[in-house]
Amino acid sequence: MIKFLDLQKINEVYKSDFENALKSVLESGWFIMGKEVLQFENDYAQYCGTKHCIGVANGLDALTLIIRAYKEMGIFADGDEVIVPANTYIASILSVSANNLVPVLVEPEEDSYNIDPTQIEKIITTKTKAILAVNLYGQAANMEQLRKIAFKNNLKLIEDAAQSHGALHHGQRSGSLGDAAGHSFYPGKNLGALGDGGAITTNDNELAMMLRAIHNYGSFKKYENIYKGMNSRLDELQAAFLIIKLRNLDNDNLKRSKIAEQYLAKITNPLLLLPVVKSYDQHVWHLFVVRVADRENFQLHLNNNGVQTLIHYPIAPHHQLAYKEFAHLSFPITEKIHREVLSLPISPVLTETEVAEIIRVVNQYRP
Numbered sequence: 001m002i003k004f005l006d007l008q009k010i011n012e013v014y015k016s017d018f019e020n021a022l023k024s025v026l027e028s029g030w031f032i033m034g035k036e037v038l039q040f041e042n043d044y045a046q047y048c049g050t051k052h053c054i055g056v057a058n059g060l061d062a063l064t065l066i067i068r069a070y071k072e073m074g075i076f077a078d079g080d081e082v083i084v085p086a087n088t089y090i091a092s093i094l095s096v097s098a099n100n101l102v103p104v105l106v107e108p109e110e111d112s113y114n115i116d117p118t119q120i121e122k123i124i125t126t127k128t129k130a131i132l133a134v135n136l137y138g139q140a141a142n143m144e145q146l147r148k149i150a151f152k153n154n155l156k157l158i159e160d161a162a163q164s165h166g167a168l169h170h171g172q173r174s175g176s177l178g179d180a181a182g183h184s185f186y187p188g189k190n191l192g193a194l195g196d197g198g199a200i201t202t203n204d205n206e207l208a209m210m211l212r213a214i215h216n217y218g219s220f221k222k223y224e225n226i227y228k229g230m231n232s233r234l235d236e237l238q239a240a241f242l243i244i245k246l247r248n249l250d251n252d253n254l255k256r257s258k259i260a261e262q263y264l265a266k267i268t269n270p271l272l273l274l275p276v277v278k279s280y281d282q283h284v285w286h287l288f289v290v291r292v293a294d295r296e297n298f299q300l301h302l303n304n305n306g307v308q309t310l311i312h313y314p315i316a317p318h319h320q321l322a323y324k325e326f327a328h329l330s331f332p333i334t335e336k337i338h339r340e341v342l343s344l345p346i347s348p349v350l351t352e353t354e355v356a357e358i359i360r361v362v363n364q365y366r367p
């Protein structure tokens, strides 16, 4: 069986570096917000091309904290609206409702699966305060267009960069494309830790300062709490591992894109719709997602022939029980995408032989 994602193999090459990192943290005796976190924050800010990076506990917290910080700054208030894609992982939407703001869902473009900028201005109200764009599957949303809309309507533009570490949009790095970005280092992401982790990147000094307080109990100085903060910190040990993996991120992304190139060139089965890369984007292929009308059959065929696949995502957020209040809404493009998408294996450790076999099995499929 060709695994969808072999996390053991992805991390095994770092074994001795990880062991040294563990030893160094262990010997330092400092386990929370020490020099590893500081170094990772500096490295990652530099990588993204932003002034600030704040390590946090996970990707959902990163997004939630950005919105919380804007509330503490008096820029957002309870009941304000945030425009989010209907076609996303549920975390993007949870970060809005967790702050007592209202997520307003928007359909994606059918080719990129990312939020459709042409559908936004018609739903802006006096309560709209932000656009939260998601760079789904590893390709940036149309941030250039979104930036124009945000500027014109005085909205904040927040980037959910959980799937797009290293992606470029008009030559500019994901994480620096909006006012602030939330990143996840969940093990399966392109830059994955050995557990949970996350970060926020921004060029906004005031926001960065607020985030530094509220991610650490609302405090700049121990036992002096200025805000009702959270405890959401990046682990010292995870930071030490991430410093090591960040050095290899571009190389890993290059390997992913070589595989994607092969898939795009050699998958010729007319029953499949392949991903579309915009001319101004450098995709980092967190996922290689194809579409097929009879997905169940196709997935069964792949599984029977030794290729493991996953669905990202099987249930649209507005159809989740958690969002019963959205159940009456209709998003035909989002719903169609959720019925048809299937993710093929892609990772820096997939071998030439495995890629060739996947292509063969995919092309062989007939209903």
Ligand SMILES: *Cc1c(COP(=O)(O)O)cnc(C)c1O
Pocket (backbone or CB within 6 Å): 058, 059, 060, 061, 088, 089, 091, 092, 134, 160, 162, 163, 183, 184, 185, 186, 196, 197, 198
């Ligand atoms: C993974 C992911 C998140 C959440 O990250 P966690 O670290 O799991 O909390 C948010 N948004 C998107 C699009 C994701 O893929």
